[in-house]
Amino acid sequence: MVTIADVARAAGVSPSTVSYVLSGRRSISEDTRRRVQHSISELGYHPNAGARALASSRTNVLALVVPLRTDLNVPVVMQFVAATVTEARTYDHDVLLLTKNEGPDGLRRVAASAIADALIVMDVETSEPRLPVLRSLHRPVVLIGVPADPGDLTCVDLDFTAAGAASVTHLADLGHREVALIGPSPAVYKRGTSYAGRFLRGFRQTATKRKVRAGSFPCAPSYDALRACLDDVFAKHPGVTGLVVHNEAILGPLLSELNRRGKQVPRDISVLAVCPEDMAEAQSVQLTSIAIPAAELGSLAVEMAMRRLDDGGQAEVRLLSPRLTERGSTGPAGT
Amino acid sequence: MVTIADVARAAGVSPSTVSYVLSGRRSISEDTRRRVQHSISELGYHPNAGARALASSRTNVLALVVPLRTDLNVPVVMQFVAATVTEARTYDHDVLLLTKNEGPDGLRRVAASAIADALIVMDVETSEPRLPVLRSLHRPVVLIGVPADPGDLTCVDLDFTAAGAASVTHLADLGHREVALIGPSPAVYKRGTSYAGRFLRGFRQTATKRKVRAGSFPCAPSYDALRACLDDVFAKHPGVTGLVVHNEAILGPLLSELNRRGKQVPRDISVLAVCPEDMAEAQSVQLTSIAIPAAELGSLAVEMAMRRLDDGGQAEVRLLSPRLTERGSTGPAGT
DNA sequence: CTGAAAGCGCTTACAG
DNA sequence: CTGAAAGCGCTTACAG
Numbered sequence: 001m002v003t004i005a006d007v008a009r010a011a012g013v014s015p016s017t018v019s020y021v022l023s024g025r026r027s028i029s030e031d032t033r034r035r036v037q038h039s040i041s042e043l044g045y046h047p048n049a050g051a052r053a054l055a056s057s058r059t060n061v062l063a064l065v066v067p068l069r070t071d072l073n074v075p076v077v078m079q080f081v082a083a084t085v086t087e088a089r090t091y092d093h094d095v096l097l098l099t100k101n102e103g104p105d106g107l108r109r110v111a112a113s114a115i116a117d118a119l120i121v122m123d124v125e126t127s128e129p130r131l132p133v134l135r136s137l138h139r140p141v142v143l144i145g146v147p148a149d150p151g152d153l154t155c156v157d158l159d160f161t162a163a164g165a166a167s168v169t170h171l172a173d174l175g176h177r178e179v180a181l182i183g184p185s186p187a188v189y190k191r192g193t194s195y196a197g198r199f200l201r202g203f204r205q206t207a208t209k210r211k212v213r214a215g216s217f218p219c220a221p222s223y224d225a226l227r228a229c230l231d232d233v234f235a236k237h238p239g240v241t242g243l244v245v246h247n248e249a250i251l252g253p254l255l256s257e258l259n260r261r262g263k264q265v266p267r268d269i270s271v272l273a274v275c276p277e278d279m280a281e282a283q284s285v286q287l288t289s290i291a292i293p294a295a296e297l298g299s300l301a302v303e304m305a306m307r308r309l310d311d312g313g314q315a316e317v318r319l320l321s322p323r324l325t326e327r328g329s330t331g332p333a334g335t
Numbered sequence: 336m337v338t339i340a341d342v343a344r345a346a347g348v349s350p351s352t353v354s355y356v357l358s359g360r361r362s363i364s365e366d367t368r369r370r371v372q373h374s375i376s377e378l379g380y381h382p383n384a385g386a387r388a389l390a391s392s393r394t395n396v397l398a399l400v401v402p403l404r405t406d407l408n409v410p411v412v413m414q415f416v417a418a419t420v421t422e423a424r425t426y427d428h429d430v431l432l433l434t435k436n437e438g439p440d441g442l443r444r445v446a447a448s449a450i451a452d453a454l455i456v457m458d459v460e461t462s463e464p465r466l467p468v469l470r471s472l473h474r475p476v477v478l479i480g481v482p483a484d485p486g487d488l489t490c491v492d493l494d495f496t497a498a499g500a501a502s503v504t505h506l507a508d509l510g511h512r513e514v515a516l517i518g519p520s521p522a523v524y525k526r527g528t529s530y531a532g533r534f535l536r537g538f539r540q541t542a543t544k545r546k547v548r549a550g551s552f553p554c555a556p557s558y559d560a561l562r563a564c565l566d567d568v569f570a571k572h573p574g575v576t577g578l579v580v581h582n583e584a585i586l587g588p589l590l591s592e593l594n595r596r597g598k599q600v601p602r603d604i605s606v607l608a609v610c611p612e613d614m615a616e617a618q619s620v621q622l623t624s625i626a627i628p629a630a631e632l633g634s635l636a637v638e639m640a641m642r643r644l645d646d647g648g649q650a651e652v653r654l655l656s657p658r659l660t661e662r663g664s665t666g667p668a669g670t
Numbered sequence: 671c672t673g674a675a676a677g678c679g680c681t682t683a684c685a686g
Numbered sequence: 687c688t689g690a691a692a693g694c695g696c697t698t699a700c701a702g
Contacts, residue, residue, distance in 0.1 A: 001447075001449075001695095002447070003694095003695060003696085004695065004696065004697095005695080013672075013673085014672070014673045014674075015673090015674095015695090015696080015697095016672080016673060016674080016675095016697080016698080017671090017672060017673075019696070019697060019698085020672085020697090020698090023697080023698095025697090025698085026671085026672090027671070028671075028672085029671060029672090032671080032672080044443070044447065045447075046443075046444055046447035046448040047448055047695080047696070048389065048448055048449050048694085048695050048696065049385070049388070049394075049448045049449055049450045050384070050385045050386070050387075050388030050389040050394065050449060050680095050694080050695080050696085051385070051389050051678090051694070051695035051696035051697090052385075052695080052696055052697075053384070053385030053388075053678090053696090054383070054385040054386050054389055054677095054678045054679065054680080054694090054695080054696070054697090055677080055678055055695075055696040055697040055698080056678085056696075056697055056698085057678080059384075059385065061431075064432075068413070068417040068420075074409055074410050074413050075409050077413065078403070078409050078412065078413060081432070082403040082434065085403075085432050085433070085434050086434065089437065094431050094432075094433070094445075094450065095431065095432045096396070096429050096430065096431055096432070097399075097416070097420050097429075097430045097431070097432050098420070098429070099417065099420050099421065102424065108379070108381075109381050110429075112336075112337070112379065112380075112381035113381040113382055113383055113384045114336075114383050114384055114385060115384045115429065221617070222617050223617065223618060223619045252587045252588060252591070253587060253619065255591075256587070256590075256591035256594070256619070259591070259595065260594065282556070282557050282558065283558060284558045284588065284591070336679095338678095338679060338680085339679065339680065339681095340679080348688075348689085349688070349689045349690075350679090350680080350681095350689090350690095351681080351682080351688080351689065351690080351691095352687090352688060352689075354680070354681060354682085355681090355682095355688090358681080358682095360681090360682085361687085361688090362687070363687075363688085364687060364688090367687080367688080382679080382680070383678085383679050383680065385678085385679080385680085385696095386678070386679035386680035386681090386694090387679080387680055387681075388680090388694090389678090389679080389680070389681090389693095389694045389695065389696080390679075390680040390681040390682080390693080390694055391680075391681055391682090391694085392694075
């Protein structure tokens, strides 16, 4: 194993000088820097992470707490994770993966043993039970989602309330008077997952304002559940002409079922999806959609965590404005 | 921050005794152990990871190198990752996530800076370009997948050759004389991804042996690509009565398309899927399938990595036998 | 612009 | 059965 002493010897300087060349924390003569850099690459030196962490109390590791359920949208989680890891690397950090079911003890362990400098937490609930622990960790925490009372914790998410509103506005503008929201699994609502409730609220408020009849239909991610859900929609809303789908897992099956039932999109019924862009494009009918910007959220979360680490900065709640892209699955009502 | 010295003081022993209580590397009187344990939980002590790593040259971290492509099956990757993290925790290890696009330098960095004790590498290609680097790391490496020449690297995977064979055997036994394999995206074959080629080989060999006419049709993960692919299948194999689908992303769309074309499963055409169990069960028709045991592979990989860390054990190539479950999407040919 | 040295919090021979 | 002490490989005041 190559140590800083080896590099120092090879370059004819002291170990501290090598360290300063690496950190840039003091000025080094051009000549010395060059000799050190040369020895470093010559020897293939990489600072020992444990020693560095011990001496500096910085690990250069971000802990990412992910849910590993299957009722959540898996591709969205993956996109988020990928963006987080990629962005973290641009700050010279690595990502440690923790699962939600490690619970409060796991969070305490990671913080107390100084395994990570900061935490990014996905799948936040409205009355998030982990909030007290997270606050007690004395480490920067970035929540993906917005709990009822974030306090001094940083949050970032899509503005789901605005997204819910935008979905109704779009359909109302097209003349639809009766719409249905096909939402996430009942389990997601039961858990009080932050985004589900916020979307629904925006959806309902705007429906009232725009005098659009609106119903909400949670749907479990299975073919049978979807069929039952659609039956329910058409029974309760015989005049429905617009569907807002906030449930990525059943997008494909939904389009098949509509087709099987002889409903053409958008002629007979408009469909607006809330999902990642690529998913909206990959369906049998290209879907008008409000994007779930998983990748942006991932890199933003890292950026915010890094900022809090560096400047000790202020907590903030950052909500990304929804972006709606028309792709032809929505059209005027009653044509 | 609570240190081992704090615990020692509170328990009235030396720091080394606390360390030995934690590691169990020497016998401690029952009384001392109890006092120490009590102080530990009293103070909420967790050993500093960096200090421990520095002193012991063990990080208790496993690095997991994952592909972050979208042409790979995302749920399978997630299941694998989840199982890896969960299993690692049972060995008191954490998981560091690396992306494949960090490349050889990333692998070298992780090994040289002693961030992780061992590596688990997913998405291995037949002529895997990372093999030389991986061998040079002097750390246990477990590959998910089997390269042409694994050498002294440990490998674990489903026996895809046997799986390909089993798929044909199942259909041939049911009397099918002409079958088509709808495989992974052409990009997957082009890349030489290990499992795709192995499955195809088993499929072809057994088709020849059983005198079954067989064709192979790679399919990109989009609705349009699927339609074109099916057109191709029926053009080249007008007498086809069995479909083997080794491409999870297009399972749902495939069933919709068959339905739209008036082909009933399994009356008109049998469908056998290669995918995780829950996916086979979630389709509009419950699918007879050969399971992709993502979770088992994840925990096996961790187990094998831990064994190599502890006993320095032998390298091995471990192939799990395929398991076929009948669910009614396959039936006798020509009824 | 650079070096010598203390110290980060553990583990583990060495000693008794 | 237990303790004192060296040492792991860095960073960072302290000094010049």
